[in-house]
Amino acid sequence: MFKNEEMEINMGPQHPSTHGVLRLKLKLDGEIITKCTPCIGYLHRGVEKICENKSFFQGQVWTDRMDYTSAIANNLGWAESIEKLFGITVPRRAVYIRTLLNEFNRLASHLIWLATHGLDIGAMTVFIYTFREREAILDIFDAFCGSRLTTTAFRIGGLREDLPPGFEKKVRDFLAKFPDCINEYETLLTENRIWKKRTIGVGILKAEDAIAMGVTGPVLRAAGVPYDIRKAFPYAAYSEMDFEIPTRTEADTYARYQVRLEEMRQSARIIQQCIDGLPEGPVMAKLPKVLRSEVNEVYHPTEAPKGELGYYLVGEKGSLNPYRFHVRAPGFINLQALPMMIEGGLVADVIATIGTLDVVLGEIDR
Amino acid sequence: MRTFLKTLFPVDIFKGMKLTGTHFAKVFATANRRKVKLHVTEEYPEVPVKLAPRFRGRLTMLKDEQGEIKCVCCLACEKICPTQVITIESGKKEGRKTKIPTRYDFEMERCIFCEFCVESCGFDSIILNHQFELAAYNREDFSIGMLGESQNMFGLTPVGKFSYSDED
Numbered sequence: 106m107f108k109n110e111e112m113e114i115n116m117g118p119q120h121p122s123t124h125g126v127l128r129l130k131l132k133l134d135g136e137i138i139t140k141c142t143p144c145i146g147y148l149h150r151g152v153e154k155i156c157e158n159k160s161f162f163q164g165q166v167w168t169d170r171m172d173y174t175s176a177i178a179n180n181l182g183w184a185e186s187i188e189k190l191f192g193i194t195v196p197r198r199a200v201y202i203r204t205l206l207n208e209f210n211r212l213a214s215h216l217i218w219l220a221t222h223g224l225d226i227g228a229m230t231v232f233i234y235t236f237r238e239r240e241a242i243l244d245i246f247d248a249f250c251g252s253r254l255t256t257t258a259f260r261i262g263g264l265r266e267d268l269p270p271g272f273e274k275k276v277r278d279f280l281a282k283f284p285d286c287i288n289e290y291e292t293l294l295t296e297n298r299i300w301k302k303r304t305i306g307v308g309i310l311k312a313e314d315a316i317a318m319g320v321t322g323p324v325l326r327a328a329g330v331p332y333d334i335r336k337a338f339p340y341a342a343y344s345e346m347d348f349e350i351p352t353r354t355e356a357d358t359y360a361r362y363q364v365r366l367e368e369m370r371q372s373a374r375i376i377q378q379c380i381d382g383l384p385e386g387p388v389m390a391k392l393p394k395v396l397r398s399e400v401n402e403v404y405h406p407t408e409a410p411k412g413e414l415g416y417y418l419v420g421e422k423g424s425l426n427p428y429r430f431h432v433r434a435p436g437f438i439n440l441q442a443l444p445m446m447i448e449g450g451l452v453a454d455v456i457a458t459i460g461t462l463d464v465v466l467g468e469i470d471r
Numbered sequence: 472m473r474t475f476l477k478t479l480f481p482v483d484i485f486k487g488m489k490l491t492g493t494h495f496a497k498v499f500a501t502a503n504r505r506k507v508k509l510h511v512t513e514e515y516p517e518v519p520v521k522l523a524p525r526f527r528g529r530l531t532m533l534k535d536e537q538g539e540i541k542c543v544c545c546l547a548c549e550k551i552c553p554t555q556v557i558t559i560e561s562g563k564k565e566g567r568k569t570k571i572p573t574r575y576d577f578e579m580e581r582c583i584f585c586e587f588c589v590e591s592c593g594f595d596s597i598i599l600n601h602q603f604e605l606a607a608y609n610r611e612d613f614s615i616g617m618l619g620e621s622q623n624m625f626g627l628t629p630v631g632k633f634s635y636s637d638e639d
Contacts, residue, residue: 163553166585230491237511244523251525251599257585265590269525292490296483 111139118147122225122456125466127440129455136451141444145437148470156430161187161261161396164430169255171432172468174217176256177210177246178409184259185340186405186416191261191396197342199263199388204342205276205379206249206258208372212283213242214410214463215365215372219290222362222460226303231293238286241279248272261396263389276380283373287366294362304358308446308458311356318442322412322435324462327364328356334408345382346375358461397423411435411463436468522601527584530557530577531600532617532624541596543569548588548597554581557588572617575624579605580613602627 117128126147132140152171156164168179181203188195195203216235223231243253248269250258258264294300310320312328325332333350335343351367353360398420406415412435421428439462447458498510513520533541544561562573586599607613617624 159553162551162587166553166583166587230487240511247523247526249525251523251527251586252584255583255585257587265586266525269523289490293487297487298481298483 109134116455118144122221123459123466124221124464127459127464127466127469129443131452131455133452136453138447138450138452138455141447141455143440143443145440145466145469148466150471152471153430153432157427160425161398161427164427165259166255166257169257170467171434171471172214172409172411172414172436172465173254174465175210175214175410176254177206177258178214178407178414180256180259181207181341182405182407182409182414182416184261185407186403186418187261187396189405190398190401190403190418190420193262193390193392195263195390196387197384198267198386199390200342201379201383202264202268202388203259204346205376205383206246207341208375208379209242209245211372211410212369213239213246215369216242218365218410218460218463219362222457222463223294225456225460226300228294228297228300231290234286234289234293238279238283245272245275245279248275260389262392263387265389267388273380273383276376280373280377280380284370287369291366301359303457304362304461305355307358307450307454308461309355309357310442310446314445315356315442318445319438320412320442322408322410322439322463323361323364323368324412324439324442326350327353327360329354334406334413338406340405340407342379343375346378348375358457361461395425397425398427406433409435411465411468412439432471434468434471436462436464436466437471440464440469522603526601526603527586527599528602529579529584529600529605529627530582530588530597530615530624531626532575532597533595534625539567540571541594542572542575543594543596544572545593547591547593551587551591553585553587554583556581574617576614576616577624578614580610600627 112133114131114133115128116131117123118126120127123129128144128147130140130142130144131138150170152167156167159167165180165183168183169176171179184203187193216239220232220235220239223229223235246256246258247253249272250256250265310318310324310328312325312330315325315328316330321332329352331350331352334340335346335348336350348371351364351371353364400422401420402418404415404417406413408414413433414435415433417429417431417433418427419429443458443462446462447455450458501509535541542559544559546559549555549557549559556578558574558576558578559572560574561570564571584599589597589599605613615624
């Protein structure tokens with residue numbers, strides 16, 4: 106009478122909790138997922154190819170539009186990889202300001218992650234509180250570079266302008282109230298029984314699997330591997346900063362939530378150290394008017410909020426633009442682990458797992 | 472026993488509700504009495520937005536004190552523009568040593584507001600103003616230049632209902 110058939114359904118690309126235009130082909134046996142195939146490419150713009158046809162100065166505007174929740178981290182990777190390619194030394198003040206803004210970006214990205222992850226699972230309230238703080242951070246970006254989302258904040262060789270007047274006060278005001286704000290999110294979620302039921306033991310990705318899949322960022326750290334580019338291969342001013350790498354061993358969604366919250370606290374610490382120890386001096390290095398590359402290649406990894414963001418650039422002799430440009434997008438690599446995490450689980454847990462991977466489709470499709 | 476009591480009395484949920492309630496009560500009770508408002512939302516279209524001094528709005532050309540166009544057609548902005556939205560044609564004018572643009576086209580629909588053009592300009596002849604309400608009904612309204620009635624490269628674009636001008 107009852108046939109035991111598998112059903113294939115599409116989740117996305119217009120599903121609100123796939124964070125963009127991710128489409129998942131799910132094969133279901135009842136409510137158990139037997140197979141999952143992510144389909145990407147709906148937001149493909151060809152950023153890598155475009156940047157190969159633009160000069161080294163121009164390419165930065167496309168990096169804004171890759172991971173649109175953390176544009177400054179993308180800008181930093183782009184600027185530093187080109188500085189590495191040409192051997193440019195950036196003034197110390199500029200390096201400190203870059204580090205400060207990069208950490209603010211990590212906060213903004215993690216706040217938007219917490220808001221959407223909460224919304225997906227059903228915790229609506231936390232969305233309002235995280236966006237309150239994100240607004241303050243975006244105001245700081247706006248004061249610094251004139252734009253909130255597509256920042257184009259840095260220039261090759263340093264910064265365009267020094268900090269605006271009143272910037273330091275804004276940062277200090279924010280830092281004074283931010284630890285209380287994290288405690289508010291913790292009050293709403295950490296002990297909440299519904300949140301715990303939805304996250305504990307969901308989407309487990311063990312350390313060896315995570316390493317095998319190349320997963321980086323908070324997902325890897327929640328599995329107990331203390332790998333952070335800021336410590337492993339320090340860039341910007343991170344070698345001078347005092348901070349810790351939070352890790353958990355449970356490797357589930359709840360552990361990733363705890364890791365990210367702890368990371369926000371550490372980010373606030375780094376910002377405090379940056380603003381306290383801000384050196385005086387120029388913010389722009391002396392550059393030639395035209396950058397002509399030699400035959401040279403460079404790979405520059407940075408710790409973006411989502412994981413390891415690497416830029417690979419190949420220079421051609423006498424050329425104004427890179428011969429080859431490749432981005433190692435953390436979201437793209439992390440998404441590969443999604444089938445491993447959800448196969449054998451329930452449909453309802455797919456939402457929680459996508460949320461905890463913190464994918465941004467602008468970066469995955471590029 | 473403890474687990475049973477915890478299940479019976481949802482303390483965790485009450486803690487969260489207390490937080491929300493406190494915030495609500497604070498804002499509700501002090502709604503119109505405080506000088507520094509506790510609520511964080513803004514009544515945007517009715518109350519104009521306060522923009523940061525570095526805000527990047529629409530591209531505008533500047534004139535000097537004599538009403539002359541400052542641009543000397545060095546084409547730096549045209550070259551640096553990542554999306555090629557600027558087109559300049561240069562000409563000559565009597566009594567002026569440098570070149571003068573006869574045409575300066577700015578196609579706003581493709582502009583990404585990165586401010587590279589302003590940065591590259593060595594004569595301070597262009598800025599990004601503070602106009603951000605740039606919606607229009609026709610595609611032609613986005614093609615801004617020096618010629619014609621609606622093509623206003625020197626002032627504000629006549630689009631947007633709540634247009635807000637550069638006040639500082």
